[in-house]
Amino acid sequence: MSNIRVRQTRREDIPALIALQTRIYPTIPPWNKLDLLTQLEKFPQGQIVAEDESGLLxxxxxxxxxxxxxxxxxSWYDITSAGTFDNHNPDGRxxxxxxxxxxxxxxxxxxGHLLYEGRRQLCRAMNLKRIIACGRLPGYREHAADMSAEFYVRKVIWGDFNDPVLSFQLREGFSYFGVMPDYxxxxxxxxxYASLIVWLNPDYEPDLPVVIRDDISFRI
Structure with missing residues (x-):
């Protein structure tokens, strides 16, 4: 893991990111070049990649x-403005x-751990209160005929099932707060479905402003 680096995404990464996303999620439409360029323009600090000598990971x-x-x-489409990030709010915490x-x-x-750690470092550096996400539940389809998504998540939290995404997120220190249908x-x-999860920044200073900075270096 020592040869893996985390850094901010660059414009020249875009073709490789589209190809990688298409390969990982063949049933979900990938971002297009314009979306990725717009994301980098609106919030470059929030877009990060992991790489080694072979390329993007x-x-x-x-x-x-x-x-x-x-x-x-x-839904994902609502909060991201269909991937355009028009809802990005620099006044948000x-x-x-x-x-x-x-x-x-x-x-x-x-x-995955390094990318999540990169987000945590970003959250601390900018004095943000928390990280919230809605994570996929890729293990649910196998059990969907037998139980609700909410009960499936309970079984994951109890350790009866291993979900490739939620189990990882729980190990990363996130807490579960509910299920989002039609995410x-x-x-x-x-x-x-997706699981609503949160990580609270232990270094958050409510009396200090959000710090929008361009010099964030990931110590990973």
Whole structure:
């Protein structure tokens, strides 16, 4: 894992990111070049990648939001403005995790952990209160005929099931707060459901402003 680096996404990464996302999620439409360029323009700090000498291994994308505006049920398309990030709000105190994906050939090497740690470092550096995300539930389809998504999540939390995404997020220190239906309707593995999760920044200073900075270096 020592040769894996985390850095901010660059324009020249875009073709590789589209190709990687298409390979990982064949049933979900990938971002296009214009979307990715717009994301980099609106919130470059929130877009990070992991790489080694072979190339890109994964990606994590985020926006800032006023969480009170989104506490009710919402979809990925709603909160991200269909991937354009028009809802990015630099006055927000919540870092919203839009997407994380890792090359299947690199899974098990700690890439996902490094991307999540990169987000945590970003949250601390900018004095944001928390990270909130809605994670896929790719293990749910196998059990959908027998139980609700809510009960499936309980079984994951209790340790009866291992979900490739939620189990990992719980190990990363996130807490579970509910299920979002129709979050990504095209996500057949999750039957459209996602789990609402949160990580609270232990270094958050409510009396200090959000710090929008361009010199964030990831100490990973």
């Amino acid at each position: 994964g990606c994590a994308s985020s926006i800032m939001v006023m969480w009170d505006d989104w506490t009710d049920e919402h 919540t870092l919203y995790g839009v997407e994380v994906f890792v090359d299947p050939e690199s899974q098990g090497q700690g890439v 990504i309707p095209e996500d057949a593995e999750s039957c459209g």
